[in-house]
Amino acid sequence: MSFNIVGIYRPPSANDTFYDQLTGILKKCNHNKELLLMGDSDSEKKKIACITDKYNLDQIVKGETKISKISSTQLDLIFTSKTERITKSYNLITDLSDHNLTLTVIYVMRNPKDVFTSSFHYHGMTSFLVKPGPQSEFLRKFLDGQGWSHCHIYSIQCLSIIQCSIISQFLEKSLDVEVIDKIAERCVFKNMKQNNMSNYSAAPREFMDLTKSEFLRKGIAGDWKNLLTASESEHFDVVYKDKMKNVKYKFVWD
Secondary structure, rough: OOEEEEEEEEEEOOOOOHHHHHHHHHHHHOOOOOOEEEEEEEEOHHHHHHHHHOOOOOOOOOOEEEOOOOOOOOOOEEOOOOHHHOOOOOOOOOOOOOOOOOOOOOOOOOOOOHHHHHHHHHHHHEEOOOOOOOOOHHHHHHHHHHHHHHOOOOOOOOOHHHHHHHHHHHHHOOOOOHHHHHHHHHHHHHHHHHOOOOOOOOOOOEEEEOOOOOOOOOOOEEEEEHOOOOOHHHHHHHHHHHOOOOOOOOOOOO
């Protein structure tokens, strides 16, 4: 399987030659293959639409993505020639926005041993990631740095009613008791596991083979104890201590 991916960026200072350049790029694409056009474009919607409509490209970002106190603009673009193949899209927050200096972020971290365990199973059931191979080899790559950044990965969390209340207070968003109850109920692991919007059961098997491993497997912390050997765990601790030596914060798993 092959497809075209086009990335664009149009700064506010750009002139109309941008649209000519975009048209030229799209002309060179093989339109017998799937096409994804993505980017950050400070452009007039009508001008972009005139170009994308010619190539039957549909915008899947529907709302505004740059929001301030005085304006809101749809700045980010994701166009596709095959909307039926898009199952989910989202923005992963990796830094503070330069458009919203009052942004509040809840940053979730996991025990890196659990991250390794999840990654090992996840790599084994997806076709778009490198196969994990033997556990010892995957562990070596993970600790050497190829997977270390995933220690900071965002993870699905099972929330209780108390946790939902604490989060809403932290975000200064007042929620009715009924709303908090509903959020907590939907965030219970067994319910998420049955929810097609979170369990990836709608994903084509050619991309995610759920017969090899479920996307939502156990929903517990500490499952690494069922995977890592004693010697692997000890080696992991040595590498972890070295990697985190400049981090002063003490985590619950330390």
